[in-house]
Amino acid sequence: MSLPDMTYDEKGRLIPESEQTAVWLLGGLAQIRVPGAATRNSFTVVQHTGNRGYTTPVHVHDFEDEIFVVLDGTLRMVCDGEEQIAEAGSTMIVPRTIPHGFVTTSPNARFLTIHSTPQPDRRPQFDLFLDAEIPHAKALTLPTEDVGGPDLDHIIALGSQYGYGYAGPPLTP
Numbered sequence: 001m002s003l004p005d006m007t008y009d010e011k012g013r014l015i016p017e018s019e020q021t022a023v024w025l026l027g028g029l030a031q032i033r034v035p036g037a038a039t040r041n042s043f044t045v046v047q048h049t050g051n052r053g054y055t056t057p058v059h060v061h062d063f064e065d066e067i068f069v070v071l072d073g074t075l076r077m078v079c080d081g082e083e084q085i086a087e088a089g090s091t092m093i094v095p096r097t098i099p100h101g102f103v104t105t106s107p108n109a110r111f112l113t114i115h116s117t118p119q120p121d122r123r124p125q126f127d128l129f130l131d132a133e134i135p136h137a138k139a140l141t142l143p144t145e146d147v148g149g150p151d152l153d154h155i156i157a158l159g160s161q162y163g164y165g166y167a168g169p170p171l172t173p
Helices: 126-133 152-162
Strands: 021-025 028-034 043-051 057-061 065-072 074-079 082-087 091-094 100-104 108-116 164-170
Touching: 021 126, 028 126, 043 126, 057 152, 065 074, 065 082, 074 091, 074 108, 082 091, 100 164, 108 126, 126 152, 152 164
Parallel strands: none
Antiparallel strands: 021 028, 028 043, 043 108, 057 100, 057 164, 065 091, 065 108, 074 082, 074 100
């Protein structure tokens, strides 16, 4: 299922889970809760669920600011070379062009990422990246070894098309 053909609604809009896209990403589940098209392309909201070790490579967003809101569990985060521990209830703000990454250090974690672009002529790219280039999850569960989603090299190769740059290897718990 690809992103629904959705436009901004002046009166507001309910987005049922049945219309939300989900992908298996680097060992975790990423659900696009609010696509950019529903917000006049000002922001995208993605819910992540992962077990210990769910991580991304250290990377940079050229055009998007990113906010992490930790709902459950603990993440070890690196932002501009500085390491921080983000527990449930923590929020981390990462301005665009700042190298950053995360890894789940608790047995499991659930968190939101909010991707916004302060540039009126650009739209958040993260939902487009997930929707266009990564196979969709077959269920709203974590991937298994049999069906794990794309590998890290594939993700890195795609990044430049969406304004993301590789800045270092994935973090470890």
